[in-house]
Amino acid sequence: MKKVILLLFLPCLLMAQEIKAQPSNIEWQYNLDTAIEKAKKQDKKVLVYFTGSDWCAPCKMLKKDLFETTEFNDVSDNYIWVYIDMPRNQDLLTPDQLSYNKQMVSKLNKRKVFPLFQVLNKKGKVLDEYSGYAMNGDIRYHMQLLKKYL
DSSP states (O other), X not given: OHHHHHHHHHHHHHHHHHHHTOOOSOOOBSOHHHHHHHHHHHTOEEEEEEEXXXXXXXXXXXXXXXXXXXXXXXXXXXXXXXXXXXXXXXXXXXXXXXXXXXXXXXXXXXXXXXXXXXXXXXXXXXXXXXXXXXXXXOOHHHHHHHHHTO
């Protein structure tokens, strides 16, 4: 009987987990040049997100507190998004992607601050940036940056 009940509730539990973990509607780019070409074609700004996905606690909290909100989804379509990850577990990326990401950090994130948002125009010039996250649920400064360039 316990097995029958478990089998009946297992799909419900899996669906609940799937709904909670749905990502935002961002179509991430992993190459800045590709993103800039898309930005030119779509007349949008580029937003580069620097993260340490497997070690940076503020990055992990920001992902949950910002990227999974309706307010964020409402403005995210106005940008071409570039994801630059610097994980400690280097097996998370291909060697080519890791090398590329290191180049991007050296070029655009010289202070090596994580998390970091940088807004670039469609020519690749940095217009603005916002770094850090207090991990207190206050995403207003991140949203101000995003709304500033709509």
